[in-house]
Amino acid sequence: MDFTRLDNKNTDLDNPVFSDVFTEYIDLENPEHADGGFNEQDFANKVAASVNHNASDLHLCTGDHPVLRIDGELKTFTHWPRVNANWLSGLSRHLLSEVQQRQLQQSGQVDCACTTSAxxxxxxxxxxxxxxxxxxxxxxxxxxxxxxxLDVPPIINQLIEQENGLILITGATGSGKTTTLSAMISAMNQKQARHIITLEDPIEFLHSSKTCLIQQRELGRHTDSFSSALTGALRQDPDIILLGELRDPESIRLALTAAETGHLVLATLHTRTAAQAIDRLVDIFPVAEKTAIQAQLAASLRAVITQKLCHKVGGGRIAVFEILTQTTAASHLIREGKTYQLHSVIQTGGQWGMQTFEQSIAQRQKQGILADQNVSQLI
Structure with missing residues (x-):
């Protein structure tokens, strides 16, 4: 795909965002727009407006005005025309491969990624x-x-030096997990000489090999499943394996095996605390396997980095972090299934780089980055 980006004339949010962008009337009867009325330039307008207004998300829904999410809040822009069903179908055909179009027809949804000409x-x-x-x-x-x-805690710079083990980056949807993970890969790619294989759905940030050899694979395009790709990755001489998400027992088993056999594995989970992350990995297995999984996690888990985004003074958002690192006490609690006691370990583990959300928020407030409000409102 090749979309042409148009610049906004201004970025005054007091004015309707989409009225600030030049558009041309789309005549659905014009043969030039025979693909359901879809027009690459019109789509580029919406993308340009989203980027220029620091939106994290753009929603195009049949029959509705376009909606942006800016600093975590939805804003509907009624000055832009409602999204036409034919136009949206045309956009879908431009975005999706034939395989993805079949998947959309069969399952009613499909993930993809694209890069504009800009x-x-x-x-x-x-x-x-x-x-x-x-x-x-x-x-x-x-x-x-x-x-x-990203102004991450210093311990994260130390964690990317690990030779092996499992590092989890967790948080709710939209909390910035992928961004943090990408920044970690970029940091490695500036000063380490390691082979990194990523398994993603879809590929988001694109990385070019610098000091590292980086090979990115996408579910549905380059592999049929995370588990088969992970099995293959173990035969491809990797030093580091990045998994977009640990989704099923087979992927978790393979990730733990990779972590135990000399590889550094980075993966994400949709959990809100370190304890929840460990419980999620263990609880997905039958009772007969839980003890063995707990033992593997106790031995191989190097850290759980949990994050959420908070509003900054003056606009924008910044991440706050809960961090659990591997210590004798933490490993013991994981092995014994006493994850409910991990919060106390984190509270007192500052010398090992640990911190609670409360401690992270207090530090941000001391720096003057976050508004002065009750911590309970932020966590």
Whole structure:
């Protein structure tokens, strides 16, 4: 795909965002727009507006006005025309391969990613709903941010030096997990000489090999499943394996095996605390296997980095972190299944790089980054 980006005339949020962008009337009867009225330039307008207003997401839903998520809040822009069903179908055909179009027909939804001609990266989920088709776009930074730009705790810079083991990055949907993970890969790619294989669904941030050899694989395009790709990765001489998400028992088993056999494995989970992350990995297995999985986690888990985004003073959002690192006490609790006691270990584990959300928020407030409000409102 090759979308042409148009620049906004201004970025005053007091004005309707989409009225600030030049558009041309789309005549559905014009043969030039025979593909359901879809027009690449019109789509580029919406992408440009989203990027220029620092939106994290763009929602295009049949029959509705476009909606942006800015600093975590949805904003509907009624000055832009409602999304036409034929136009959205045309956009879908431009976004999706034939295989993905069949998947959409069969399952009612499909993930994909694209890059505009201006280098803007987008992740998309195309799906059917009551009113017709919808597409939810996640706006991805053109380049991966650095760990310094994200202002992450210093322990994360130490964790990327690990030779082996499992590091989990967890948090709710939209909490910035992929961004943090990408920044970690970028940091490795500046100063380490290691072979990194990523298994993603879909590929979001694009990485070029610098000091590291980086090979990115996408579910549905380069492999049929995470488990088969992970099995293959173990035969491809990797030093580091990045898994977009640990989804099923087979992937978890293979990830733990890789971590135990000399590889560093980075993976994400949708959990809100370190304890929940460990419980999620263990509880997916039958009772007969739980003890063995707990023992593997106790031995191989190097850290759980859990994050959420909070509003900054002056606009924008920044991550706060709960961090659990591997210590004798933490490993013992994981092995014994006493994850409910991990919070106490984190509270007192500052010398090993650990911190609670409360401690992270207090530090951000001391720096003047977060608004002065009750911590309980932020966690």
């Amino acid at each position: 280098g803007q990266r987008l992740r998309a989920n195309v799906f059917q709903q009551q009113q017709g088709r919808s597409i939810a776009f996640r706006v991805i930074s053109a380049t991966s941010p650095s760990l310094n730009e």
